[in-house]
Structure formats: C-alpha cells, structure tokens
Amino acid sequence: MARKSWMYSVLEAVRQEMRDDPNMVWIFELTPPVASNPGMPVINLEREFGRGRVVNTGIDENWMASAVLGAGLAGSKAATYIPYQGACMPFQVIQNHAGKLRHMTGGKAAMPIVFVMEMTGQTPGFAGQHSDYEIDTYYAHIPGVKTVIPSTPYDAKGMMVSALRDPDPVVYLYPAGLRELIEEVPDEQYEVPLDKAVVRQEGGDLTIVGSGASMPEVMKAAEALAAAGMAVEAIDLRSLKPMDTETLVNSVTKTRRLLTVDQSYYTLCPGAEVIARVAENVEGARYKRVAFPDAPPPASPEMFLWMRPNADHIVEAARRLVG
Amino acid sequence: MLDNPDREINDKGADRQPGTSRRNFLKIAALAGATVSLGGSIARANGEIGFWASELSDEQLLAMYTTILRIRWHERTMADKMLTDPGYRGYNHFYAGQEAVATGVCAALRNSGGVMQADLIYSTHRPSGHALAKGVDLKAMVAEMDFRATGLNGGYGAEMHIADPEVGFMGADGMIGPGPVIATGSAFAIKARGSDQVVVNFGGDGTYATPHFHSALNNAALLRLPFIYVIENNLYHQYAHYSFSCPMKDIADAARTYRIPGVVVDGQDVIQVYNAAKTAVDRARAGEGPTLIEAKTYRYYNHWGAPGARPGELGAFGYDPLAISSFRPERELRAWMQRDPVDIARNILVGWGVIDAAKAEEIETAVRQEVDEAFAWVAEQPLCTPEDGLRHVFAEGTVEARQFG
Numbered sequence: 179m180a181r182k183s184w185m186y187s188v189l190e191a192v193r194q195e196m197r198d199d200p201n202m203v204w205i206f207e208l209t210p211p212v213a214s215n216p217g218m219p220v221i222n223l224e225r226e227f228g229r230g231r232v233v234n235t236g237i238d239e240n241w242m243a244s245a246v247l248g249a250g251l252a253g254s255k256a257a258t259y260i261p262y263q264g265a266c267m268p269f270q271v272i273q274n275h276a277g278k279l280r281h282m283t284g285g286k287a288a289m290p291i292v293f294v295m296e297m298t299g300q301t302p303g304f305a306g307q308h309s310d311y312e313i314d315t316y317y318a319h320i321p322g323v324k325t326v327i328p329s330t331p332y333d334a335k336g337m338m339v340s341a342l343r344d345p346d347p348v349v350y351l352y353p354a355g356l357r358e359l360i361e362e363v364p365d366e367q368y369e370v371p372l373d374k375a376v377v378r379q380e381g382g383d384l385t386i387v388g389s390g391a392s393m394p395e396v397m398k399a400a401e402a403l404a405a406a407g408m409a410v411e412a413i414d415l416r417s418l419k420p421m422d423t424e425t426l427v428n429s430v431t432k433t434r435r436l437l438t439v440d441q442s443y444y445t446l447c448p449g450a451e452v453i454a455r456v457a458e459n460v461e462g463a464r465y466k467r468v469a470f471p472d473a474p475p476p477a478s479p480e481m482f483l484w485m486r487p488n489a490d491h492i493v494e495a496a497r498r499l500v501g
Numbered sequence: 502m503l504d505n506p507d508r509e510i511n512d513k514g515a516d517r518q519p520g521t522s523r524r525n526f527l528k529i530a531a532l533a534g535a536t537v538s539l540g541g542s543i544a545r546a547n548g549e550i551g552f553w554a555s556e557l558s559d560e561q562l563l564a565m566y567t568t569i570l571r572i573r574w575h576e577r578t579m580a581d582k583m584l585t586d587p588g589y590r591g592y593n594h595f596y597a598g599q600e601a602v603a604t605g606v607c608a609a610l611r612n613s614g615g616v617m618q619a620d621l622i623y624s625t626h627r628p629s630g631h632a633l634a635k636g637v638d639l640k641a642m643v644a645e646m647d648f649r650a651t652g653l654n655g656g657y658g659a660e661m662h663i664a665d666p667e668v669g670f671m672g673a674d675g676m677i678g679p680g681p682v683i684a685t686g687s688a689f690a691i692k693a694r695g696s697d698q699v700v701v702n703f704g705g706d707g708t709y710a711t712p713h714f715h716s717a718l719n720n721a722a723l724l725r726l727p728f729i730y731v732i733e734n735n736l737y738h739q740y741a742h743y744s745f746s747c748p749m750k751d752i753a754d755a756a757r758t759y760r761i762p763g764v765v766v767d768g769q770d771v772i773q774v775y776n777a778a779k780t781a782v783d784r785a786r787a788g789e790g791p792t793l794i795e796a797k798t799y800r801y802y803n804h805w806g807a808p809g810a811r812p813g814e815l816g817a818f819g820y821d822p823l824a825i826s827s828f829r830p831e832r833e834l835r836a837w838m839q840r841d842p843v844d845i846a847r848n849i850l851v852g853w854g855v856i857d858a859a860k861a862e863e864i865e866t867a868v869r870q871e872v873d874e875a876f877a878w879v880a881e882q883p884l885c886t887p888e889d890g891l892r893h894v895f896a897e898g899t900v901e902a903r904q905f906g
Binding site: 207208234235236237238240241263264267303304305306307308437444466467468469470471472473474476477478479480481482483484485486487488491492494495498499 | 590592648650656657658659661662674675676677678707708709710711712738739740741745746747884885886887888889890891894900901902903904905906
C-alpha cells in the first residue's frame with residue numbers, strides 16, 4: 179500500500195496481468211506505457227515486455243482498435259491506449275464489430291480486450307477537438323460493450339484488473355483531467371466490479387449522480403451543501419453500461435430528489451439515462467440535469483469555463499431542486 | 502535517417518553568376534542538384550520539374566523572403582512571450598524550421614477570392630506558417646491564438662482551428678487523418694463545377710500511417726482530382742520518429758502505388774519547393790490530376806509549446822515531459838539548423854542580386870517591428886464574452902445553457 183498516482187495505479191494493474199499472461203499485448207501511440215511514483219520503481223511496459231508485445235504504432239487509431247479486437251478473437255488478451263485526439267476514430271470497429279460479434283456468432287466469438295479511451299473536457303483553451311467530453315454517451319450506447327469510467331486511482335486500478343480479466347470487450351474511459359489525483363492504492367491485484375455504482379456519501383435530502391470527471395466537482399458541491407445543512411447522497415456511476423439501476427433507485431426512493439451532473443453534452447448525457455431509469459421505478463420524485471450545453475467546447479477560457487459544469491453550478495441547481 | 506540533400510551546388514552557382522543569368526545557371530544547377538540529392542527516389546522519373554523560380558519577379562521573390570521572415574519572427578516572438586510574459590496564454594505547435602515549405606507552395610497558388618475562386622489549402626495542427634503564407638492577417642491570427650474576441654475566429658478556435666476561407670485557408674485541424682480526405686472532397690467539387698481551382702493538403706510524416714492518407718490519394722488518382730498532397734516530413738510525428746509509422750525512407754514512394762507523380766524536394770530551400778509546387782499546380786489546373794510532394798524538413802522546437810515553458814525543461818524549448826522514449830538527438834537538431842530556410846532564402850536572393858545584405862537586414866527589421874506591433878495590439882484586445890459560447894452552433898440562433906441545471 180502506498181500513495182499512488184492514477185497512471186501508476188493503472189499500469190501496475192496492467193503490468194501484473196502481463197506478467198501473469200505471457201500472451202497479453204498492449205498497443206499505444208503518443209503515450210508510452212510509462213509511469214513513476216515517489217519511492218517506487220518506474221513502470222515501463224515497453225522495456226519490461228519488449229516491442230514484440232508492447233507496440234508503439236503510427237497514428238492510426240483504427241488499426242489500434244482493430245488489432246486489439248483481432249488479437250482477442252485469436253485468443254490473446256489485448257489492450258490499447260487511445261489518446262483523446264483519436265477516441266472516436268475506431269468507433270466503427272467497436273460499435274459494429276466488437277459490440278456485436280459475440281451475439282452475431284451465437285456466443286462463439288470471445289473478446290478479452292480493453293479499449294482505454296482518454297478523454298479531456300477539463301482543459302480550457304484547446305477548443306472543440308481537444309476539450310470535448312462526449313464519448314461517454316457514444317460508447318455507453320453500444321450493446322455488447324461494457325463502458326466504465328472510474329473516478330479515483332483506487333477504482334482505476336481495480337476496474338482495470340476486472341476489465342483485463344473480463345471475457346467481453348470493455349471501453350475503459352479515462353478522463354485525463356483526473357490524472358493528478360493521488361491516493362492510497364494497494365500493491366497487489368484486486369478487482370472492482372464493472373457493473374456497480376458506489377455511494378460516495380450518504381444523505382437523505384437529495385441524490386446527486388455523476389461520473390468520471392464530474393465526481394470531484396460533485397464531492398466539492400456535496401461538502402458545500404452539507405455546510406449549508408443539506409444532506410446529499412452522492413453516487414459515482416463508475417459503470418455506464420451496464421448501469422446499476424438498483425443503487426440509483428434505492429437512493430432516490432429515499433431522497434425523492436435527483437440531480438445528475440455530466441461534463442458531456444446535455445442531450446442524451448449519462449444523466450438522462452439515470453433519470454429515465456429512476457423515473458420508471460420511483461413515483462413522485464423531482465429531477466434536474468446539469469450538463470455541458472449542446473455546443474462544441476470553445477477555445478476561449480472565458481467561454482469554456484462558463485459552460486463547463488462546476489461545483490458552484492451544482493450547488494445552485496441543488497438549492498433550486500430542494501428549495 | 503537524416504536526409505541531407507546537397508544544396509552546395511546552388512550556393513556555389515549563386516556566387517559565380519550575376520543577375521538574371523545566375524538564375525539561368527541555377528536552373529541547370531538545381532536540376533543537377535535534384536539528381537544528386539534525390540538518389541534512388543522516384544522523383545527523378547519526374548525530372549521535367551521546371552526551374553519556374555527563374556520567372557519570378559523581384560517583387561515576388563521579395564514577398565517570399567518576407568513571408569519566411571514573418572513566419573519565423575511570429576514563432577520566435579511567441580516563444581519569447583511564453584518564456585517571459587506570465588500574462589500570455591497562447592500555445593503553439595511551432596513551425597520554425599519549416600518556413601520554406603509553406604512559403605514555396607503558397608507562392609504557386611491563387612490566394613484570394615474566397616472558396617469559389619482561391620486555391621484552397623487544408624492545414625494541420627501546425628498551422629501558423631501555412632496561414633501566413635496563404636495571406637491570413639497576422640494580427641487577427643495572433644489575436645485568435647491568444648483567445649481574443651477580435652481574433653480571426655472570435656476566440657472559438659485558437660491555434661488548432663484558425664481558418665480564413667476568404668484567402669483559401671480552409672483551416673487548421675487538430676486531428677491526424679481526416680483532413681486530406683476532406684480536401685479531396687473540395688477538389689472533387691471544384692472539378693465537378695468546372696473551376697480551375699486547386700486544392701493543397703498539408704500533412705506531416707505521421708499522416709502516412711493513417712488510412713485516410715491512402716484513401717485521399719487513391720480517390721484523387723481515380724477521379725484525377727486537382728489535388729496536391731504536400732507531406733512535410735520533419736522526421737517526427739508527435740514524439741516518435743517516422744520510421745515508427747512508415748517503412749520507406751521516402752514517403753513520396755507511396756505515389757507509385759496510385760500511379761501519380763511523387764516528388765521529393767528539399768524543404769529547406771524555398772526555390773526548390775516552389776518549383777515542385779508550380780509543376781504540380783500547373784498539372785492539376787490542366788486537369789491532369791494529383792501529385793504527392795514530400796518536402797524534407799525539420800521543426801526546431803518540440804511537438805508543441807505552451808506558456809510557462811522553461812529552457813531545457815518543458816514544452817517547446819527542451820525535452821518534453823511526454824518524450825520518454827525515441828525522441829530526437831540534439832546533434833540532429835543542430836545539423837538541420839545549419840540548413841536554415843531563412844539563411845538559404847537570403848543567400849539565394851543576395852546571390853541573384855535581388856537584394857543586398859543591407860536590404861535583407863532592413864526587411865528583417867521591418868518584419869520584426871510588424872510582429873512586435875501585432876503582439877502589442879493583441880494584448881490590448883478584449884477577451885471573449887462567456888455567453889457567446891452558445892452562439893455559432895448553427896447558422897441561426899443560440900443553444901440553451903445547460904450547465905446551471
């Protein structure tokens with residue numbers, strides 16, 4: 179156990195799985211699978227496992243995703259790290275192949291593969307293509323692909339272990355804005371389930387549901403609201419597909435008020451699905467959504483920071499919902 | 502992998518012959534140089550590249566030299582701002598070192614008249630050189646890169662999305678891949694409507710690996726589109742050497758697959774770039790189809806730079822934190838700086854008797870002043886209004902704010 183950064187925690191998980199399974203491969207571009215942590219040995223997958231198994235490709239996300247799928251179909255565990263610039267380039271192969279093959283083959287195709295998809299949405303200044311935070315919605319829509327989005331280094335490691343051991347394709351979303359989070363993370367391998375939300379804070383006045391990069395702002399808002407006398411139940415979705423309906427319904431049955439928070443665009447954001455599922459199961463609750471407007475993120479920090487949901491927005495929305 | 506075309510022939514020729522006759526001599530010398538430098542590449546098969554630069558007026562040559570200087574001093578001034586001005590917010594994928602490519606290509610193009618008249622260029626995430634060479638307003642561009650409301654694109658785009666269709670600058674693009682395919686669509690429309698416009702796509706060596714590179718060339722060849730793909734091979738895509746993404750030394754060899762001309766050119770020499778571009782443009786305008794030009798060049802700075810950079814530590818001026826493996830050796834950088842496109846252009850113009858050393862100095866001083874004034878003007882420009890982020894999603898109206906619940 180030691181305090182570890184996000185990427186160190188994740189690569190620790192990957193390294194151990196690769197040590198345990200000599201067939202496993204890792205494909206990357208731009209972002210070498212390298213991480214360091216104070217007082218701990220540097221992790222460098224390329225150096226440890228060699229370029230035969232850990233491949234630095236040209237800029238071709240379509241190949242990266244397709245190759246991982248092909249490796250999985252051929253019986254090898256495989257993962258790829260797709261930087262945020264290219265997170266939708268391989269959409270076709272995930273949506274139309276990985277997501278459907280097991281079903282279309284009557285269960286014969288197995289795909290023990292992980293697509294690590296870097297997301298941003300946290301960085302002002304980089305404009306439409308490099309500040310967007312929309313792929314949670316896109317990938318969560320696909321049947322046959324598990325789409326998860328950890329929000330802490332502990333979950334990031336545990337969900338990576340689970341994803342790599344899962345027989346089905348997993349889109350593992352990585353909100354890069356969280357890369358600076360550090361917390362206590364065990365050295366040994368452990369699993370965090372790929373289908374369970376987690377209650378981060380219990381409370382009876384209002385349920386706030388977020389995921390990924392929204393979570394730090396949700397927790398900040400929950401703290402501010404507690405200081406103002408409002409008991410917030412804060413839920414981290416962690417898995418967008420499958421979505422943990424039970425945890426959501428149980429909470430709102432208690433609080434009768436649900437606020438969802440997304441960095442994704444308003445239309446069809448994960449919160450829309452959360453509200454729909456709760457509304458089908460809970461009578462008489464009240465709802466509100468905080469999300470990024472249906473506009474590409476502009477470069478100007480003045481425009482972008484006004485549009486990006488933050489703790490102040492959440493606090494205000496919570497007050498209006500409860501008040 | 503350092504490709505080091507022999508340009509000595511040019512310089513020696515420049516010393517020997519006076520005035521216009523020097524250019525005639527150079528026409529022969531450059532062809533000889535091309536034969537020497539291009540070695541086994543297929544460019545030799547297209548040895549009919551004319552020495553078109555010999556027909557350029559002094560004014561045109563001066564304009565090209567000035568463009569090279571404007572690009573260089575924009576870069577250097579921006580880098581200085583990042584190092585010294587805590588209030589400066591712009592970032593950049595620096596183009597310094599590659600100036601002769603954008604300048605030589607755009608000098609062969611029609612650079613006004615909007616999308617229905619001008620030749621169109623599609624740029625990359627490293628766009629400032631292309632923009633200035635195509636005629637984008639310097640002040641407006643500098644303002645855009647600093648997120649000002651009066652910037653070229655109102656502060657919505659910044660460096661990676663500057664665009665000015667009026668001069669045929671279709672825009673920068675933060676992605677590697679789709680650009681060239683989209684560019685062939687413009688070329689297709691131009692051909693379908695019977696226009697004589699030409700479309701140029703700039704792309705780095707990294708684009709070779711994308712499926713889009715091959716789709717663009719294949720469709721351009723099949724449809725004989727007025728399309729020119731200019732590969733700026735600066736040896737590195739992001740932080741990896743191009744040998745990680747292309748099995749050939751000369752990317753131009755790929756042209757053979759699509760049965761189109763593939764030309765390797767010394768990207769440090771604006772005259773050689775111009776000659777190759779003019780040949781390709783004439784060919785495209787005449788309806789003879791696409792050309793692939795590979796300009797061998799180099800970027801002086803790292804992949805990108807941002808405010809807060811410190812020499813040798815971060816960003817554009819030393820080792821990038823992401824550059825953990827496979828990054829470029831310093832002596833390679835220094836070797837390329839010995840073949841600086843500014844120096845080469847200046848020496849050629851002085852050698853040809855277009856300008857003398859004093860005039861060259863005078864031009865550079867004026868350019869520096871223009872760039873300084875642009876940055877000073879930008880620092881006074883208004884920032885964007887937050888609510889404007891909801892505009893320009895569609896041609897009409899605004900979208901709703903959703904961030905407040």
